[in-house]
Amino acid sequence: MKKNPLLFLALLIVLFSCKKESQNCEISEEVQAVQVDLKIERLEDLLFEAKGQGDISYFLESHPDFSAKYLQEDLYPSKEALISTLIEIPNDTLMQELYEEVTAEFPSIRQVEQDLETAFKHIKYFYPSFKVPKVYTFVSGFTSDIYLDEDMLVIGLDYFLPNDHRFQPPEMPEYIAKRYDKDHLVPMIITAISSVFNETDLQDNTLLAEMIYYGKAYHFTKSMLPCTPEKFIIGYTPAELAACYSNEDFIWTHLIEEEAIYETNPFNIRKYTGEAPATDVISPDAPGRVGRWVGWNIVDAYSEKNNIGLKDLMTEKDAKKIFMQSAYKPRQ
Incomplete structure (x- = not known):
């Protein structure tokens, strides 16, 4: 598939409408009543x-x-x-x-x-x-x-x-x-804590499994910090996030046509989820770690479509099940 970096230059929707950002972030009375000693x-x-x-x-x-x-x-x-x-x-x-x-x-x-x-x-x-x-x-x-x-x-x-x-x-x-600043500090901590609850199948070493792992981690963090903008949870700039949304179909088409989600080579997996200034394997203008962002969207779709609660989501080890039952499709 021919890469088209120009697609990632069309950042015309910086003020995009995003489901994660439009969620009601009010803290429920039940949560407010929980006592913590901090x-x-x-x-x-x-x-x-x-x-x-x-x-x-x-x-x-x-x-x-x-x-x-x-x-x-x-x-x-x-x-x-x-x-x-x-x-x-x-x-x-x-x-x-x-x-x-x-x-x-x-x-x-x-x-x-x-x-x-x-x-x-x-x-x-x-x-x-x-x-x-x-x-x-x-x-x-x-x-x-x-x-x-x-x-x-x-x-x-x-x-x-x-x-x-x-x-x-x-x-x-x-x-x-x-992304090492005040705004990212607490999301970083909560994402780290999520690993305690994020159960995985250690035998599944595919890119899809890694994408779902990070997707569950970000879903957890957003659930614990409902008023925190998505950009601070994943560590993207507004322009990088806008680029992902405006080119979601392009990203997903690459992953499917290249059969990348079934990749098991750690070196190739890191191209999609590892720390890097860009996900060059898709486009030099795609922000790094874009596979994690796609995984987050898949997990959100799975949770919403199947009405899966947080605890059940975090204990679900089957990445393929989450993917198949998410019916994930890029937003048009």
Whole structure:
């Protein structure tokens, strides 16, 4: 099939009407009534305002989970060695400047806290056994953007400075760095949490299975953050998203005519779903990861057409079943 990159230049519907964006985003009374205990603690302040070894020692003792898991205390020959390492951080000129820039950009963390609270309420509504993790922020020196386990979430705020800021994550490509900002932060976290509930058939190694996996992840995130625009969930610019919608038929025709959805070669699968500035295999003007976006549309169609609830959707392992019963067709 001959590729036609010009199709992706016809971005005439930036202000498009999209079903995901037009959904009623009001939070139900049932969800609002769910109780969650969430208070974000800003550990970067404790570190950079420490006056000496005593303060650092108290910092570690009062946050043993952070010390053990995030700082990996066991990798140091002694606790004193860890304290000596940490006490040097506030004395480093660049780290002090980075901390000041983070403080200026995030004078308050309240909006992040509110958005996380909304998401956690939704998760706990669907999954009552969900345990709200302790949430910390930190200035990692660009060593860790998000750390997450079932007990603790650590947000490296330095990664989420504006993408035109003078401090940028080293060696991170610009096409990835552009979505590391405040608006994408909470959707990133919830998409990561979705993996706990996203059941898959490990024997299915097709492109279709990977598309459906990501589709379920984004569907989950949108369900937990119903007022968050689609662009912040998938990490596309408005122009990239408009290009996908205006060329949905072109994208899907390629996937079917090339029988790409049945591809099992990991290298070829990455061409459609992997991080890249563009999905060149379809068109140099197609945004990267476009296979994930198609998977999201298939999953939405499956859920809506068959009236499938979130929990049943997330436990459905059969990607082919989801695809066949979605009756997915590109919008005209």
